[in-house]
Amino acid sequence: MVFLRFLNFSMVVVGIVLYIVNSYSSIPDPTPQYGCVTDAYPPQEKYKLPWFKVDLDADPRHRWDEIITTYQEPINDIVEQLVHLVSIFDPNGTILKIVDDMMPALVLKFPKEYREEIEGIADASGVKLGRIVVYNIFYELFSVCTSIVAENGQTGEHFHARNLDFGLFMGWDMQNHTWTVSQILRRMEFNVEFIKDGAPLFNMSSFAGYVGTLNGVKGGKYSISLNERFVLEGGFVGLYEWIVKHEDLYFPTWLARDILTETHTYDEALNTLQTRAILAPCYYIVSGIEHNQGHLITRGLNESLYPLQLNAEEGRWYLLETNYDHWKKPFFLDNRRTPGEKCMNESSYDTISKSHIFNVLSSDPVLNQLTVFTTLMDPQTGQMESYRQFCPTCYIW
Numbered sequence: 001m002v003f004l005r006f007l008n009f010s011m012v013v014v015g016i017v018l019y020i021v022n023s024y025s026s027i028p029d030p031t032p033q034y035g036c037v038t039d040a041y042p043p044q045e046k047y048k049l050p051w052f053k054v055d056l057d058a059d060p061r062h063r064w065d066e067i068i069t070t071y072q073e074p075i076n077d078i079v080e081q082l083v084h085l086v087s088i089f090d091p092n093g094t095i096l097k098i099v100d101d102m103m104p105a106l107v108l109k110f111p112k113e114y115r116e117e118i119e120g121i122a123d124a125s126g127v128k129l130g131r132i133v134v135y136n137i138f139y140e141l142f143s144v145c146t147s148i149v150a151e152n153g154q155t156g157e158h159f160h161a162r163n164l165d166f167g168l169f170m171g172w173d174m175q176n177h178t179w180t181v182s183q184i185l186r187r188m189e190f191n192v193e194f195i196k197d198g199a200p201l202f203n204m205s206s207f208a209g210y211v212g213t214l215n216g217v218k219g220g221k222y223s224i225s226l227n228e229r230f231v232l233e234g235g236f237v238g239l240y241e242w243i244v245k246h247e248d249l250y251f252p253t254w255l256a257r258d259i260l261t262e263t264h265t266y267d268e269a270l271n272t273l274q275t276r277a278i279l280a281p282c283y284y285i286v287s288g289i290e291h292n293q294g295h296l297i298t299r300g301l302n303e304s305l306y307p308l309q310l311n312a313e314e315g316r317w318y319l320l321e322t323n324y325d326h327w328k329k330p331f332f333l334d335n336r337r338t339p340g341e342k343c344m345n346e347s348s349y350d351t352i353s354k355s356h357i358f359n360v361l362s363s364d365p366v367l368n369q370l371t372v373f374t375t376l377m378d379p380q381t382g383q384m385e386s387y388r389q390f391c392p393t394c395y396i397w
Helices: 002-023 065-070 072-089 094-109 112-125 129-142 180-185 235-244 252-262 266-275 337-344 354-361
Strands: 051-055 144-151 158-165 189-196 199-207 215-218 222-228 282-287 294-299 304-309 318-321 371-377 384-388
Touching: 051 065, 065 072, 065 112, 072 094, 072 112, 072 129, 072 180, 094 112, 094 129, 112 129, 144 222, 144 282, 144 294, 144 337, 144 354, 158 215, 158 222, 158 282, 158 354, 180 371, 189 252, 189 384, 199 252, 199 371, 199 384, 215 252, 215 371, 222 252, 222 266, 222 371, 252 266, 252 282, 266 282, 266 294, 266 304, 282 318, 294 318, 318 337, 337 354, 354 371
Parallel strands: 051 189
Antiparallel strands: 144 158, 144 318, 158 371, 189 199, 199 215, 215 222, 222 282, 282 294, 294 304, 371 384
16 A cells, blocks of 8 residues: 555656646747767767677576676666665655565566566576566656657668667766766666577667567567657556556557567557557657658557658658657757757758768757667668767756
């Protein structure tokens, strides 16, 4: 009961914030003063994320052992930072006790494979199971991102890229001039190639200890990225409903991973992303490999709203999504959309390239102090490039 009261309190706080955001929706956007970077690609080799392999035929409890062993120190550091932040608001340790004593019970509600993976991660890292559960849930509720899908009219090539921004209000590192959680995450980023039946299945970029898919690419088929959606009926509502009554609600990043594992066509992936009940609103950005195969899916818990598709014939040769509904104005203090579109429009349908998109994602404020990595995905080949990002002079979020 205490845990549910905590969730209800969290929903109230989120509601107040979103009310303020919506109250400013009628205020004109400030004129962007930011320039577009032209020379960010290619980054230096030292910023490339390392690669690992995960065999889906292996015991789920041990699939992640190599990665967890490699990143054991930052995994412990980030969990300790989250504990520290909670203790500021709860010095008596009530919430932490709930996490340690009650959250492990939630694992029984997880699909068997994910349950065993999370239990194995807790064993390998030495972190209490309840804290690993919370660590995984955090990404479902608090990531801030920019995703781009574009098509080149001359070559037919599709490009899919994303910035992953995370760590807002989670402690400020005075020495490094960045958000503390963001700084820790930069130490535990990696790419992973999933293997099944001895063959490559799909690629994704992620953080050690996390089992969901924030972005992934299935060569010759499609690619997916996921952005958080800021709405009143947000992830806390879905999480509450999932805990108390609706076991059919699904974690959005687990859905992305399941699709990349089991679904072989672009159309099948789209259908599932649009119709499966999920526990947190989000945006799914999807690219295929055929003409105009690119979708922005705006998800509520049980519905898909105003889907937007690439349509080069109507001049819509790219889609750019941050964290606000495409038919509404973004929050004026977090307008990454307008500067991003300005930079995208310096290219064209016939000239757009991977390097140009990386430059867009490296332009302030699309690149900001929360950005921890940028990923470039090629749905034609399945190739993926990911780079650590850090910009102490960029906008704070």
